[in-house]
Amino acid sequence: MPQWSDYTNGQRIKILRGREITQPQLAERCGLSVVTIQKAEQDKVLSLTTLLRIAGALGVDTSVILGQQAPRRAMSMDDRAMLRELSRAVHDSWVGLLPRTVAAPSADELRAAVDACWARYWEGHYAEAGAIVAPLLEAATAHRHEQPHDRQATAWGLISDAHRLAAYVANLMGARDLAYAAIGHAQEAAESAADNMRHALVTSGRAWVYLRDSRLKAALDLAEKSAVDIEPRFSRATPGELVAYGSHVNFAAVVAARLEKKERAKEFLSQSHAAGARLGEEIAAHGTRWGPVSATTQAVGVNVGLGRIGKALALADDIKDVSALSPAAQNRYSMDLALAQAHARQWDASLDTLEETLTKAPEWSRHQVLPGVIVEKVGRASTARLRRVSKLLGVSNPVTGGFDTATEKSAL
Template sequence: MSSLSENVRNHRRRVGLSQEGLAEEAGLSVGVIRKVEQGGNVQVETLHMLARALGTTTSSLFATEAPEPVHVNAGDGPKLTELRRALMPPVGLIETLAEPEQVMPLPAIQRDIDDSHALYHADRYDSVAKRLPGILRGAEAAVTFSEDDEARQEALAVRANAFLLAGKYLTQIRRYDMAYYALSQGIRDARETGRKYVAATGVVGMGWLLLRQDRFDEAERLAAATAEEIEPRLSTATPGQLAVWGELLQRVASAAMRNNRPDVAKEARRMTATAASALDVEHVNFREHWTTFGPVTAEAKVIEDLSLIGDARGVLHRADEGVVGRKALKKYGRPSANNWDRHRLDVARAHALLGSHTDAMDELNAIKRSSPEWLRHQSMARYIMGDILTGRKRTLSADMREMAVHLGVGG
């Protein structure tokens, strides 16, 4: 096993750089390099900058150390108990413990899934959490008590949708082990029923999960292989098929960019733009694909790449131009709330990097007004707020104090 500090030190020595030389190449302070090589905590964004300076992939710097002990009070406690029971029921020598009275008509379960998607994208996470156990139990019972193979196939298709909804919610709230289980089960159910594009949209979700776990190599390979498998003929493709393909290409680009593979990312973004331009507008159909996809989403992700490499001026230059400009949104349609809010977080980060704390707070407050619960789950928001608190020389304004409390960031 090797630690992060050892990996960075070994790569630095291999390319013949001193700590001062690496700091200059990476655009970081010598203090940050020393902190990393002494075993201090570091953001993944900092590792991206080190990887570019060292000419290696970000994942090659990751540690393979044993984890710290889990504290007794860590975990969710009773908050997700019912969802955990419904998602991962006990399994013994007989079928899982579903009850006949839990069987619901499949159309009713699917309506609950559709309604829960709407709640999720309306930032009503508590409502989604309350609905999910009943949805999952109903879908499980429908599969268990199917009368024949045809009925079982239909039930499996609905259960796949239920699992993918659970995976989306659990990834968003960073319960990654539960999310992995839900997504993998959803993909398997969709594959078993021959619903290739439903399975592919599950892969989009799996790619998001892997990105959040900094598993960049795996995210890129999985998304690339799936995108190749489902690549549509542009002249005959449906909007849903184009959206799933485009979403997968976005996962390829995001993983490659984070892993310091800019050439791969650039090509994937080019292909994503092809898929988006074939749609003309933002397309949304959560039964067909993971989220909204179209020209605005594709451009927002290009801007995200600029944010990732620390090009704050580049972010601000493109943020209100072209298809992401507020006037153009009337023509192309708005992306999902999550994608748009993430884009505006990139804008807020750019302002913070340039010392424009008032502008950064304007962006954070706008997101808080529309998506307060989503914002609480965003580590980038906490990083931005932490930078504002650290760099602020004057007394904090009232909205800065309120935002710090909302995000759980200490001053």
């Protein structure tokens, strides 16, 4: 399979344009003639002005067209455009550069917008969530500017929430530099808000960025700190405190499992189960959701990470109903189950689980690494159904899946 650098500039433009947009449509977006686009794709002429305009219209850096870096996997043109707009909003709003048309909504209106954005995120509509976050960042900043200097804590808290959302979307879609910038802004805003809970949530968010950047030890240190900072007294903890603690101590278990620190992972899992049991049902708070079903389904993935495949499958056998989970959490559980089945050499069962999720949630799936890991693992068994599942993933090589050879340790 050719590497991205093996193509010519013209071929890369044509690939990035894809089936979503015709040459005339690209020309219109660039403010160029169709002939200019044709010459660029035929490698006849590509001036600096044409390069910059085409890159902007396609939503990529010029380095991608020039073959100096590959485009992000499964990234559509709409995804790229969303990330560019999100990047602009993250950087510009932080230094106070706001469009003149931005209005300053009330704090209640901003809270409702944050909740709506988290809902889209946990439904697996990441591009839509990112599209909402960009104007949310600007509106939250405008709101803060209207508050007296000594009454800005609430506004800073909302800005922290918006930047944490931006970091989550960017991190999940592979825009690591943007994720680092946004989570850094979220941390500074949480400190200005003097809100210990928000600060701990941001710390856990930074740990997730570290995990996806393969900085595992630093991720574990931050994940543990976040869990300790918000550990409540169970006898008098509010539901919101239990949700935050349960979900974030579970994340600490995930990271510990990636580092093969089995005893610490088991200890964290025990605490996450205790929080879920105390809640008694799935409850949403602080941009996440937790409860007894979440604790059990998440434990499946942690046990796979620990190499306890029998334990993971036994837990899965006891899970009868996951409808209380968010769509994204349901999909993630299915991927953990498919991976456990692949480890157990239950090839057909693994492909059944994977194919069902890919068919049900194609938008969610294309932003995940784990489906490719599963395809690669099952591919070694040479099953007859593998090619169909690979096609759902949008890859041509059923053995490697066309993915970077990412290990399961970084496939969160």
